[in-house]
Each structure stands twice: as C-alpha cells, then as structure tokens.
Amino acid sequence: DVKVTQSSRYLVKRTGEKVFLECVQDMDHENMFWYRQDPGLGLRLIYFSYDVKMKEKGDIPEGYSVSREKKERFSLILESASTNQTSMYLCASSVDRYSYEQYFGPGTRLTVT
Amino acid sequence: AQKITQTQPGMFVQEKEAVTLDCTYDTSDPSYGLFWYKQPSSGEMIFLIYQGSYDQQNATEGRYSLNFQKARKSANLVISASQLGDSAMYFCAMRPNTGGFKTIFGAGTRLFVKA
Numbered sequence: 001d002v003k004v005t006q007s008s009r010y011l012v013k014r015t016g017e018k019v020f021l022e023c024v025q026d027m028d029h030e031n032m033f034w035y036r037q038d039p040g041l042g043l044r045l046i047y048f049s050y051d052v053k054m055k056e057k058g059d060i061p062e063g064y065s066v067s068r069e070k071k072e073r074f075s076l077i078l079e080s081a082s083t084n085q086t087s088m089y090l091c092a093s094s095v096d097r098y099s100y101e102q103y104f105g106p107g108t109r110l111t112v113t
Numbered sequence: 114a115q116k117i118t119q120t121q122p123g124m125f126v127q128e129k130e131a132v133t134l135d136c137t138y139d140t141s142d143p144s145y146g147l148f149w150y151k152q153p154s155s156g157e158m159i160f161l162i163y164q165g166s167y168d169q170q171n172a173t174e175g176r177y178s179l180n181f182q183k184a185r186k187s188a189n190l191v192i193s194a195s196q197l198g199d200s201a202m203y204f205c206a207m208r209p210n211t212g213g214f215k216t217i218f219g220a221g222t223r224l225f226v227k228a
Contacts, residue, residue: 033216043204043218045215058215100148105157
C-alpha cells in the first residue's frame with residue numbers, strides 16, 4: 001500500500017514564526033501536492049511538484065513556498081505564519097502527472113495564534 | 114474558468130437505503146476526468162471512483178456508481194445500500210487532461226447514515 005506520512009497531526013504556532021510541514025511518500029511517485037482544506041471551500045491547491053527540484057504554483061501560493069530536494073519528500077514552508085493560514089493541510093502524491101488517483105496523508109491541522 | 118459545485122452541504126440517509134450526492138462541473142477542456150473522494154473523520158482522503166469524459170458507460174466500483182451526464186455537466190455519486198461506515202465527507206473533483214493537470218475539488222457534502 002502507498003503510504004503518505006505527514007510530520008505532525010496537530011501544530012500550534014505563533015504569528016510571524018517560520019513553519020515547516022513535511023510530507024514523505026514511500027512509493028517512488030513522481031508527483032506530490034500540498035492542499036489546504038477549509039470548511040465550505042473544499043481543497044485548494046497550494047503547490048505541486050512533478051519531479052525533484054521542480055515546483056509549480058497552484059491556486060493559492062501566496063505566503064507559502066515549497067522544497068523538494070529528494071523524490072520522496074515534499075516540504076511546505078510558511079515563511080511568516082499569519083492567523084489566516086490556520087487550516088488543515090493535506091499532502092498527496094500520484095504516480096505521475098497523468099495519474100488521476102492521488103494518495104493523501106492524514107493531514108496537519110495548523111493553528112496560528 | 115473551471116469549477117466544481119456541490120450544492121448539498123449535508124445529507125442524511127437511512128441505513129441500507131441508496132443516496133445520491135450531487136456534483137456539477139464547468140470546464141472548457143474537451144477531455145477531463147471526474148472522480149470522488151471520501152474523507153472519514155480520521156481525515157485521510159480515500160479515492161472512490163473515476164469517470165473519463167469520453168467513457169460511454171457510467172463507472173461503478175462496488176456499492177459506488179457515478180451517474181455521468183455530460184450534456185448537463187453533472188457527475189453525481191450514488192451509494193447503494195448505505196452503511197454506518199459511509200458517514201463521512203465526500204468530495205467531487207475534476208482534472209483536465211490538458212494544461213497544468215491540476216485537480217479541482219468541490220466544497221464537499223457531509224453524509225450522515227442513520228441506524
């Protein structure tokens with residue numbers, strides 16, 4: 001089974017802190033994604049990556065950056081956390097850019113105070 | 114602009130009955146895929162079913178079927194013989210086969226199955 005793990009289930013940070021959310025997949029997938037999930041808005045794509053060191057902006061990249069130094073790991077970085085970034089963050093991976101099925105991690109619920 | 118609309122924020126269904134979750138979409142891409150995910154209270158998204166825009170037959174996966182009506186741009190999920198474990202959030206999603214291959218999700222429908 002594909003396993004996507006995220007470094008934390010719950011995280012509380014202060015406004016202005018730099019926050020790292022880590023995601024690791026164990027099935028050699030080419031694609032990795034970061035979404036945020038908010039009530040009434042569904043999932044919105046922040047960034048995605050087709051390959052190591054490759055990244056592309058999603059629909060809401062402002063205030064975020066990403067890093068993919070190794071194929072299995074995709075990090076989401078909040079350079080200076082703000083309260084409007086309080087949300088559920090979901091990481092996902094897929095075999096390649098043509099695959100429909102995405103495999104999701106359990107999510108990180110981030111609270112910025 | 115591409116968009117997924119799920120108009121039912123919440124729905125109730127009696128155990129063992131069938132339920133339909135609505136989904137409409139908007140896209141100008143000629144080729145695309147439509148699918149549904151389930152999110153139980155544990156939070157992890159589970160892929161349920163996929164329908165290609167050129168597929169002639171509606172997709173089925175066990176108790177799940179996708180009622181695809183291309184002219185109406187709808188892709189409703191039908192769950193037959195509901196079980197208590199079906200209580201969850203359900204998301205409709207679409208991904209075009211061109212451009213950036215980005216997946217777009219709807220706002221979701223929370224399904225409650227009553228015993």
